[in-house]
Every structure is written in C-alpha cells, then in structure tokens.
Amino acid sequence: MKLIFFGPPGAGKGTQAQKTSEEFNIPHISTGDILREAVKNETELGLKVKDILERGELVSDDIINKLVENKVVDMDSFILDGYPRTIEQAKFLDQALEKANKEIDAIIMIDVSEEEIVNRITNRRVCPECGKVYNLLTLKPKEDMKCDLDGAKLIQRDDDKEDTVRDRYRVYKKNTEPVIEYYRKNKKIFTINGSKDIKDVTKELFNILRGASSDDNN
Numbered sequence: 001m002k003l004i005f006f007g008p009p010g011a012g013k014g015t016q017a018q019k020t021s022e023e024f025n026i027p028h029i030s031t032g033d034i035l036r037e038a039v040k041n042e043t044e045l046g047l048k049v050k051d052i053l054e055r056g057e058l059v060s061d062d063i064i065n066k067l068v069e070n071k072v073v074d075m076d077s078f079i080l081d082g083y084p085r086t087i088e089q090a091k092f093l094d095q096a097l098e099k100a101n102k103e104i105d106a107i108i109m110i111d112v113s114e115e116e117i118v119n120r121i122t123n124r125r126v127c128p129e130c131g132k133v134y135n136l137l138t139l140k141p142k143e144d145m146k147c148d149l150d151g152a153k154l155i156q157r158d159d160d161k162e163d164t165v166r167d168r169y170r171v172y173k174k175n176t177e178p179v180i181e182y183y184r185k186n187k188k189i190f191t192i193n194g195s196k197d198i199k200d201v202t203k204e205l206f207n208i209l210r211g212a213s214s215d216d217n218n
C-alpha cells in the first residue's frame with residue numbers, strides 16, 4: 001500500500017505510522033525524522049535546516065522534494081508522514097509517481113483541535129536513539145524518562161515548546177491544510193477523529209486500511 005498520513009502537528013501521524021508500519025510491514029517515511037537526523041549528525045542538510053526546524057517553519061520545497069523523490073519512486077509500499085505539506089510538494093509527488101506508474105492508495109487525515117495539540121506536544125518526549133515517541137500524560141515509559149526499547153534518556157524536541165507549537169499550527173493552517181482540498185478532487189481521503197485514545201484511533205485506522213487493501217485486491 002502507498003499511503004499518506006495527513007494532519008496537524010501532534011495529531012498522532014508518527015504514532016499511528018509506527019503502528020501501521022509494524023502491523024502491515026510498510027516502510028515509514030517521515031520527513032521530520034529525516035531532517036532531525038540530519039540536524040543531529042550535523043550534515044550539510046542538517047546545518048541548512050536547523051534554524052528553520054527550531055522556528056517551526058517549513059523547509060523549502062526543493063530540498064524536501066529531493067529527499068523524498070528517490071524513495072517513492074523506488075519503493076512499492078510506503079507511509080508518507082509529514083509529506084506533502086504544500087500544494088507544490090503534492091504536485092511534485094503526483095508527477096514523480098505518475099512517471100513511475102504508481103499511485104497513492106489512500107490518504108488518512110487525522111483530525112485534532114489546536115488546544116489538544118498544544119497539550120499533547122508539550123508533553124511529548126522521544127527516544128534520541130530509536131525515535132520511539134512517548135507522552136508524559138498518555139503514553140508514559142515504563143521507567144521514568146527512559147526508552148522502553150533501549151533504555152536511552154528521553155528528550156524533548158527543540159520545536160516542542162508551546163510558542164513554537166502554536167507557530168507550527170499556524171503554518172499548518174496556512175500552507176498544509178489546502179493540500180487536502182487539492183487531493184479531495186481525485187483521491188480517497190479517510191478522516192479519523194484523532195482525539196480518541198491511541199488504541200481506538202489505531203483500531204479505526206486498521207479497519208480502514210484492511211478495507212482499502214481488499215479494494216486493491218478486487
């Protein structure tokens with residue numbers, strides 16, 4: 001399956017993409033994770049985008065499109081998490097897939113209110129080693145501030161402070177929300193209420209994906 005997970009910052013795209021990736025064995029491509037890894041390793045790309053990420057602004061379409069292009073063209077299944085985020089990126093993706101004779105099977109829109117997002121993101125902690133995502137209120141690690149998988153000390157993302165979260169939400173409303181309207185014309189969009197418990201969101205999502213994949217087989 002070729003999927004796009006769409007929604008505001010903190011909607012749960014990464015959380016649900018990790019679960020979907022494990023359940024259906026689909027590679028998870030998160031542009032945010034790729035960029036943060038580059039910042040951590042101080043690569044040329046990382047140095048270029050560090051300040052942009054910290055301010056919660058968008059990295060340029062050219063940079064992002066190049067990061068994603070080879071992956072989507074070469075892979076037979078993927079979950080795109082955090083891409084496309086502008087109409088230009090969506091058009092670029094359409095063209096790249098068309099050239100490779102591929103198309104997106106479903107777009108999953110996870111919807112959550114701004115206040116819930118701020119509450120969630122300011123309480124998010126992540127493992128700097130494996131990327132597993134936790135939440136101090138709703139998804140605590142078994143041992144205080146340590147990753148369940150590898151024991152690394154959990155950290156807060158630089159862009160997860162309240163002011164930056166609100167800026168990211170504004171960027172989402174202005175630049176990214178129009179992308180869903182662009183897709184509404186010719187793609188299957190499934191909207192999920194992301195303010196439910198993580199496991200209920202996962203259940204609804206998996207039901208949708210099982211339906212979408214059986215459609216493919218017909």
Ligand code: AP5
Nearest residue numbers: 009010011012013014015031032059082120124134135198
């Ligand atoms: P990116 O990493 O993509 O950030 P984002 O879209 O803002 O999304 P988040 O990772 O914050 O949230 P999420 O929806 O994955 O939620 P999560 O599952 O973690 O991008 C970061 C930056 O990179 C951007 O600001 C931009 O600068 C740049 N960038 C990336 N892609 C780009 C692109 N295409 N173009 C240009 N620039 C780009 O969950 C959040 C928290 O809530 C967690 O603590 C989790 O445990 C908790 N949670 C999840 N679900 C639930 C639930 N149902 N109930 C309660 N808690 C929940």
